[in-house]
Each structure stands twice: as structure tokens, then as C-alpha cells.
Amino acid sequence: MKKLLLVFVLVFTTLFTSVLAEYNPRAVIIFDASGSMWGQINGVTKIEIARDALKNVVREWNPSVELGLTVYGHRSKGDCNDIETIIPVGKIDKNRVIKTVMGIKPKGKTPISRSLRKVAEEIKYTEEKATIILISDGKETCDPDPCGTAKELEKQGIDFVTHVIGFNVDKKTDKQLECIASATGGEYFSAKNAAALNKAMKVIAKKVEKVEPAPAPKPVAKKLEHTVEISNSEKEDGKWVVAYNSIYEDEDGKAGDRAATAHSRKKSVGKAQIPVGKYIIKSTYNDFEVFTPIEVKPGKVTKIHVVMGQTGMVEISNSEKEDGKWVVAYNSIYEDEDGKAGDRAATAHSRKKSVGKAQIPVGKYIIKSTYNDFEVFTPIEVKPGEVTKIHVVMGQTGTVEVTASEKEGGKWIAAYHNIVQNEDGKVGDLVARANSSKKSAGTRQIPVGKYIIESSYNNFKKETLLEVKAGETTKVHVTFGQFLIKAKCSDMNVKISYEIYASSGQLVNEKQIKCSDTLKVILDSGDYSVEVKVDNDTKEVKFTVGGDQSKLLIDMTDIKKEPTKEELIKADSAELEVTSSPKQEEQKSEKITIGDKQIEIKGMSQEDAKKLNELGAMLGALGGMMQGANPEAQKKQEEKQNADNAKADKEFDDMSKELDMFTK
Numbered sequence: 117m118k119k120l121l122l123v124f125v126l127v128f129t130t131l132f133t134s135v136l137a138e139y140n141p142r143a144v145i146i147f148d149a150s151g152s153m154w155g156q157i158n159g160v161t162k163i164e165i166a167r168d169a170l171k172n173v174v175r176e177w178n179p180s181v182e183l184g185l186t187v188y189g190h191r192s193k194g195d196c197n198d199i200e201t202i203i204p205v206g207k208i209d210k211n212r213v214i215k216t217v218m219g220i221k222p223k224g225k226t227p228i229s230r231s232l233r234k235v236a237e238e239i240k241y242t243e244e245k246a247t248i249i250l251i252s253d254g255k256e257t258c259d260p261d262p263c264g265t266a267k268e269l270e271k272q273g274i275d276f277v278t279h280v281i282g283f284n285v286d287k288k289t290d291k292q293l294e295c296i297a298s299a300t301g302g303e304y305f306s307a308k309n310a311a312a313l314n315k316a317m318k319v320i321a322k323k324v325e326k327v328e329p330a331p332a333p334k335p336v337a338k339k340l341e342h343t344v345e346i347s348n349s350e351k352e353d354g355k356w357v358v359a360y361n362s363i364y365e366d367e368d369g370k371a372g373d374r375a376a377t378a379h380s381r382k383k384s385v386g387k388a389q390i391p392v393g394k395y396i397i398k399s400t401y402n403d404f405e406v407f408t409p410i411e412v413k414p415g416k417v418t419k420i421h422v423v424m425g426q427t428g429m430v431e432i433s434n435s436e437k438e439d440g441k442w443v444v445a446y447n448s449i450y451e452d453e454d455g456k457a458g459d460r461a462a463t464a465h466s467r468k469k470s471v472g473k474a475q476i477p478v479g480k481y482i483i484k485s486t487y488n489d490f491e492v493f494t495p496i497e498v499k500p501g502e503v504t505k506i507h508v509v510m511g512q513t514g515t516v517e518v519t520a521s522e523k524e525g526g527k528w529i530a531a532y533h534n535i536v537q538n539e540d541g542k543v544g545d546l547v548a549r550a551n552s553s554k555k556s557a558g559t560r561q562i563p564v565g566k567y568i569i570e571s572s573y574n575n576f577k578k579e580t581l582l583e584v585k586a587g588e589t590t591k592v593h594v595t596f597g598q599f600l601i602k603a604k605c606s607d608m609n610v611k612i613s614y615e616i617y618a619s620s621g622q623l624v625n626e627k628q629i630k631c632s633d634t635l636k637v638i639l640d641s642g643d644y645s646v647e648v649k650v651d652n653d654t655k656e657v658k659f660t661v662g663g664d665q666s667k668l669l670i671d672m673t674d675i676k677k678e679p680t681k682e683e684l685i686k687a688d689s690a691e692l693e694v695t696s697s698p699k700q701e702e703q704k705s706e707k708i709t710i711g712d713k714q715i716e717i718k719g720m721s722q723e724d725a726k727k728l729n730e731l732g733a734m735l736g737a738l739g740g741m742m743q744g745a746n747p748e749a750q751k752k753q754e755e756k757q758n759a760d761n762a763k764a765d766k767e768f769d770d771m772s773k774e775l776d777m778f779t780k
Contacts, residue, residue, distance in 0.1 A: 142182040142205050142246040143324045144239070145170070146231050148283070149190035152254045153222035157284055157309055162253050163222050165310040166283065170251075173317045174213045178325035183208045185216060188231045189224035196227045196258035199234050205246065228252060229259040232278070232296070236269045239276050247324045248278040250296065255289040260448075263295035264460060270300055273360030273400045275374065278302040279320045283313055342387040343412050345419045346378045348399055350426045350500070356382050359401040359424060366394035366409060385419075402427055402475050403461055426478050428498035431471040431505045432464045434485055436512045436586070442468050445487040445510060452480040452495060471505075488513055488561050489547060512564050514584035517557040518550045520571060520594040524641075524662075528554050531573040531594065538566040538581065557591075569594070576638050599639050600667040605631035605650055612650050612672070619643040631672075648672060 147170070153163040177183060184205035191198050202216055203209075232248070239246045256262045266278065278300040282293045284307070294304040303323075305316035348359035361378045364371035375395060378386030390412055397408040401424040412418050434445035447464045450457035461481060464472030476498055483494040487510040498504055520531035530553045537544030547567060550558030562584055569580040571594045584590055603612055608631045616625040616637065624644075625637050631650065641662035648655045653675045659668050 140182070140244070141178075141180070141324055142184075142244060144184040144186060144205055144235050144246060144248050146235060146248060146250045147185065147187045147217070147220065148226065148252040148254075149187050149220050149222045150224055150226040150252075150254060150257070151189065151193065151222050152226070155253070155284075160310070162283060163220070165313060166251060166253075167217055167220070169310065169313045169317050170217050171214050172314060173321050174208075174210050174217070176318075177208055177210065177321065179208060181208070181325045182206055183213065185213060186231060186235055187220060188227050189222060190220050191223065193224050196225055196230065198224045199227060199231050201234070201238065205238070225257045226252060226254050227258040228256045228262040228296070229265040232262065232265055232269065236272075236274050236276060240272070240274045245275040247302075248276055248300075249320055249324075250278055250280045250293075251283060252280070252285070252293060253283040254285060255292050260446075261460070263292060263299055266296045266299040271400055271403075271405065273362045273377070273379075273398065275362070275377070276300060279305070279323065281305045281307055281313065281316045281320070283307050284309070340389070340415070340417060342389045343392075343417060344376075344378055344386075344388045344390060344410070345417055346380055346386040346388075346397060346399070346422065347420075348380050348401060348422045348424050350401075350424055352423055354423075354426075356380065357401060357424065358382060359386075359399050359422070361386050361422070362398045362400075363388055363390060363410075364396045364398060366396050369409075371396045371398060371407070397422070399424060401425075403477055426500040427475050428478055428500060429503040430462075430464055430474045430476060430481075430483075430496065430498060431503060432466055432473075432483065432485070432508065433471045433506075434466050434487060434508045434510055436487075436510055438509055440509075440512075442466065443487060443510065444468060445472075445485050445508070447472050447508070448484045448486075449474055449476060449496075450482045450484060452482050455482075455495075457482045457484060457493070483508070485510060487511075489563055512586040513561050514564055514586060515559060515561050515589040516548075516550055516582065516584060517559050517589060517591045518569060518571075518594065519552050519557045519592075520573060520596060522573075522595075523597050524595055526595075528552065529573060529596070530554055531571055531596070533558050533594070534570040535560065535562060535567050535582070536570060538568045543568055543570065543579075571596075576636075578638055596638055597641075597661070598666065599637050599661055601635040601637070601646060601670065602633075602668075603631055603648055603650070603670040603672050605672045608632040610650055612648060615647045615649075617645050617647070646670070 148166070149163070153161070153166065155162050157165060174183075182205050183203070184201065185203040186199065186201045188199045191200070203213060228250070232250070235248055239248075259265070269276075278297055279302040280293045280297040282290050282304065285293065290304075290306050296302075297304040303320075305312075305319070307313040307316050344363065346361045348357050348361070349355060350357060357380075359380050361380060362374055363376045363378060364374050366372070375390050376388040378388040378397075380386040392412050392414050394409070394411050397410060397420060399406045399408065399422045404424045404427075406422050406424055408420060408422055410418055410420055430449065432447045434443050434447070435441060436443060443466075445466050447466060448460055449462045449464060451459050451461055461476050462474035464474040464483075466472040478498050478500050480495065480497050483496060483506060485492045485494065485508045490510045492508050492510055494506060494508055496504055496506055516535065518533045520529050520533075521527060522529060531551070533550045533552060534546055535548045535550060536546050548560040548562050550560040550569075552558040564584050564586050567582045567584065569582050569592060571578045571580065573596045576596045576598070578594055578596060580592055580594055582590060582592060601614065605612065610631050611628055612631045613628045614626065614635050615623060616639070618624050619642060624639065627635060629635060639661045643658065643660050645656055645658045646668070648657070648670055650672050653672060655670060655672060655675060657668065657670055659665070
């Protein structure tokens with residue numbers, strides 16, 4: 117009797133525990149630690165806001181709800197596989213979770229798809245229902261379609277729901293994240309600030325901890341270890357395959373609540389112990405989904421074999437050239453819809469050491485292979501039970517490394533470099549960006565060919581021709597050497613025009629500025645000439661860029677004015693009148709006295725000479741009077757001239773000092 121009682125207690129305890137386990141709530145938080153979390157909202161970084169929100173939720177977390185923590189982007193900057201399960205799902209240790217969260221430091225990328233896949237795989241092997249809580253402040257930066265990944269995982273029959281919080285994201289990212297939640301039966305929350313984030317976290321926590329009451333057990337077939345057995349194959353009488361079988365209650369021909377899972381293997385059937393009643397089995401195998409209605413009767417084992425559909429294996433490798441080394445490439449396989457890519461069926465990303473593999477239903481497909489800036493489309497046909505091997509030649513590439521400095525041999529500087537297509541010497545479409553820093557070169561791998569690098573630093577811009585060769589690293593160093601030109605003008609506020617010519621005669625720079633401003637230009641080493649214009653005055657100066665010379669001072673106040681054409685014509689006419697009169701030689705000459713000098717004038721009458729002598733005497737007397745008063749005025753005139761000269765010299769010296777300052 118005691119033994120019978122003990123057996124009854126064990127059986128009852130097992131049944132009771134299994135019922136509770138089915139509804140035992142479990143959750144995994146996927147925490148975003150990408151570099152963008154250092155961004156700020158109202159002066160506070162997003163990582164601080166997220167840490168505090170998570171800390172508040174953990175403090176109030178229901179101890180009966182198991183919790184796990186997975187983080188991405190916290191260990192390295194450019195690694196799409198930087199995903200770590202820091203705390204596996206289990207009984208919550210609040211202090212440990214809080215301490216771990218507070219120590220997270222954002223660094224890297226946002227691999228949402230890979231994070232979902234990792235957590236889903238961990239859930240799958242436990243075969244227990246779980247909730248994923250995804251917190252992200254940005255869109256996917258590693259794989260193209262996180263929503264497609266969520267749908268793919270749901271098709272596999274993995275029992276999970278994903279609630280997603282978009283933290284201060286744009287409308288486009290809102291839609292991407294909302295799609296993930298919708299695909300898995302979860303909810304999406306868009307939180308624009310700290311208050312909204314805290315509220316969303318609390319709402320989700322309540323949803324997770326809500327334990328469904330254990331349903332009243334239906335009569336179970338007695339003396340049976342299980343009531344359902346399920347096997348799967350690709351074709352009738354074919355080999356068994358690994359398939360996921362979820363059993364749902366039949367609600368008027370539609371799948372209702374899930375009752376159990378019975379995943380099958382190549383060597384064994386999937387088994388489940390469920391009450392008597394009607395059910396619908398959802399079987400998932402690769403891209404196949406088959407729904408099968410069944411009825412479980414008392415005292416009997418219901419055996420079901422589901423034919424899924426035939427498949428074939430695809431193996432894809434990639435290289436830059438025929439018979440070349442394998443490269444890492446992304447291969448997406450799409451259904452062939454009359455020669456166009458339709459819905460995506462699978463992915464088969466290749467590596468340097470291994471092919472990309474995918475098992476998909478028989479039929480015609482299009483492979484889209486992506487490698488750097490190359491995209492190649494390859495049609496294939498998958499046949500039953502066969503392995504279709506595809507090698508895709510992507511196109512050859514080379515590596516570009518770009519650095520920059522302010523002068524030859526100078527320290528590296530942070531500069532922006534856009535690599536664009538070279539279309540017959542003109543700037544074409546943007547190919548890649550290779551921005552350099554003080555510590556590292558900007559590096560990009562791009563297809564072979566000719567390009568133009570558009571480099572910018574502060575207000576300076578420079579273009580550099582570039583040719584990328586197959587398998588080679590092309591190193592480019594851009595020098596932003598400033599050359600300064602300044603002019604001295606009589607009026608420093610006037611407009612002055614500069615035209616700079618290379619030794620070949622090509623105009624390389626032209627600008628009009630105020631005379632008091634400094635012209636700053638970027639020029640390659642070599643010989644140049646500059647033509648400077650102020651009003652009607654022009655001056656040309658030759659100079660050399662390179663070596664120690666980095667500035668040029670031009671004095672526009674010492675230009676000697678040549679007589680105008682009109683003045684030359686007038687002078688020639690006056691001389692012609694004097695020399696062409698035939699009567700001048702015959703006329704008499706008269707002498708006149710002005711001061712202490714005598715002047716002989718030909719062709720003058722005695723009467724006119726007398727009058728001029730009288731006038732000369734008056735001028736002499738007047739001159740004596742003025743000469744007596746002139747020393748003071750003459751002294752003032754000399755002082756004024758000296759002051760003007762000193763002022764001009766000081767302005768020139770100031771300009772020289774200013775140029776020295778710019779050079780340093």
C-alpha cells in the first residue's frame with residue numbers, strides 16, 4: 117500500500133510539474149550596446165537612460181519569471197558577430213543582472229538579425245515557450261532583412277514572442293522594428309525619451325510575468341506514455357527527415373492554442389502526450405509548411421506521417437576571378453518568378469574556408485551574390501535529392517589606404533575622403549568613403565579601375581587621381597599645404613582680384629576679395645605666377661610652392677603708371693606743332709629775365725618781352741616773400757610725408773606678421 121501511494125505521489129507530482137512548466141514564464145532581454153547608444157537625449161546619453169530603465173525593471177521583476185540577458189556590440193567596433201549571452205535564462209539574480217547592465221559600454225554595430233537567430237536557437241533546444249525583449253536605438257547594420265529573419269524563425273516552429281522597443285529611432289527604423297514584433301506575435305513600443313522607455317519596459321514586464329492559469333486537465337489516455345507519434349519525409353516512402361511539428365487545438369478547423377510539440381528526427385518519431393480531442397499539426401521543414409488535422413482517441417496512440425515535399429541542397433562559393441581564392445560573400449536565394457527575383461527562400465553566405473549551404477524545395481531560383489560593391493545574379497535549378505554546386509565570380513578588387521596631413525612630412529590629420537568614379541577626368545558617382553584619422557588610414561576594398569578621391573579638410577578641398585589594381589594596396593597621401601597671399605594697397609578696403617596660373621599656363625585659382633583679407637589656397641608643389649588687379653593697376657608676380665616658402669606679400673602701392681594713349685598723342689601733337697612751323701627760324705629772338713635766370717624765346721616781339729620781364733620781376737619779388745615764409749610749411753610737409761611712409765611700412769609689417777601666424 118505504501119509503495120502504491122508513493123507511485124501515485126510521483127505520478128501526480130510529475131503531471132503537476134509538467135503542467136506548471138508549460139506555462140512557466142521565461143524571458144530573454146536583447147540589449148543594444150552599439151556605438152550609437154552614446155548619442156544624447158536632453159543632455160543624457162542613451163546608454164545611461166537604457167541602463168537606468170533596465171535597472172528599475174529588474175528591481176521589480178517577478179522572481180517566478182526566469183530571465184536571461186544577451187548583449188550585442190559591447191566588445192568590438194566593427195564585428196557583426198559581437199553577440200554574447202552574458203546571463204543564460206534561469207532564476208533571476210537581480211544584483212548580478214543590475215551589475216552586469218551597469219558595466220556595459222557601447223562600441224560596435226547593430227546585428228539584430230543575428231541576435232534574434234542566436235537567442236531563438238537557444239530557446240529551440242529547450243523546447244519551452246519564451247519571450248524575447250529587444251531594445252534597439254537604430255536599424256540593422258549587418259544583415260539586410262531582420263524582419264525576414266523573424267518570419268523565418270517563426271516558420272521553424274520555435275515557440276517565442278518578441279516585444280520590441282525602438283529607442284529614439286526615425287520613422288523608417290520604427291517600421292523595421294515593428295515588423296519584427298508583428299512577425300512573432302509581439303508588440304512594438306516607440307520610446308522617444310527616458311520616460312517613454314521606462315513606461316514601455318514596465319508594460320512588457322507585466323505581459324511577461326502574467327502566468328496563464330493551468331487549464332483543467334482533460335481525460336488522458338491511461339497506461340500510455342504518449343498519445344501522438346509523428347514522422348516526416350520529403351516524399352512518400354522516403355527517408356525520414358528532421359522536422360518541427362507543433363500541435364494546436366482545433367478551433368472549428370483553425371489552429372488555436374498550442375498544446376504540445378513533437379519534433380521528429382531521422383532516427384526517431386516526435387512524441388507528445390496530449391488529452392483526447394481534435395487537433396491540427398503544423399509541420400515545418402525548410403520552406404515547407406504542412407497542416408494536418410488529427411483526432412486523439414482514448415487508449416490509442418495516434419500515428420501520423422507527414423510528407424513535406426522534396427528538396428535539394430545548394431552549395432555556393434565565391435571568388436574575385438576564375439580559379440581565384442574564395443572570398444566572404446553574401447548569397448541570398450530568391451524564387452524565380454519569370455526571370456525576376458521573387459520572395460527570398462534562403463541565405464547561403466560563403467566564407468574563405470567553407471561554402472554557403474541551404475536545403476530548399478526543388479524548383480528554379482535566382483541567387484543574388486553581394487561582395488563589396490559587386491552584385492551578381494545567377495539562375496539555378498534545384499533537383500530532388502541532388503546537391504547543386506555553384507561558384508560565382510564576383511570581380512577583382514584592390515585596397516585603397518588614404519592618409520592626409522597639412523604639409524609634406526607633417527602629422528596625420530582627420531580628413532574626409534570620397535572615392536568617386538572617374539568619368540573622363542570628371543567626378544562621377546560615389547563608390548565608397550575612406551575617411552582618415554590622426555591614428556589610422558581610411559581603408560576600403562573596391563573594384564579595380566580609375567577613380568578620383570575628393571578630400572576635404574576644414575574649408576580646403578582637393579582632388580587626387582587614383583587607379584586601383586587587382587590584389588594590390590594603393591596608398592594615397594593627401595597634403596593640404598596652405599599657401600597664403602596678401603597685398604598692400606593704398607586703400608586696404610578696395611576690392612582686389614587674384615588670378616593664379618600654373619607654369620603650363622593653366623588658370624588654377626581665381627578670386628576677388630578685400631585687399632585687407634588674406635587669400636588662402638591649396639596648391640601642389642611647383643612654379644606659379646599670380647596676376648593681381650586693383651582698379652586699373654595690374655601686377656604680375658612669380659612664386660614657387662614647396663620647400664620653406666608658404667606665403668607671398670605683394671606691394672600694389674609702388675606701381676609706376678605709364679602715360680595713357682591719349683597723353684602720348686597729345687604730346688606728339690604739341691611737338692609736331694613746334695617743329696613744323698617754317699617761319700620760326702626767320703623770327704627774331706628776345707631775352708627775358710625771371711629771378712636770376714635769363715631765357716631766350718624765339719619769335720617773340722620786343723613789346724611782349726618787356727611785359728614778361730616786368731612779370732618776371734614781380735614773380736621774383738613774390739618768390740622772395742614766399743621763401744621767407746616757407747621753411748615752416750616745408751617742414752610740416754616733410755613731417756606729413758614721413759608719417760605716411762611710417763604708416764605704410766607698419767601696415768606692411770603687420771601683414772607679414774599675420775601671414776606668419778597663418779603659416780604656423
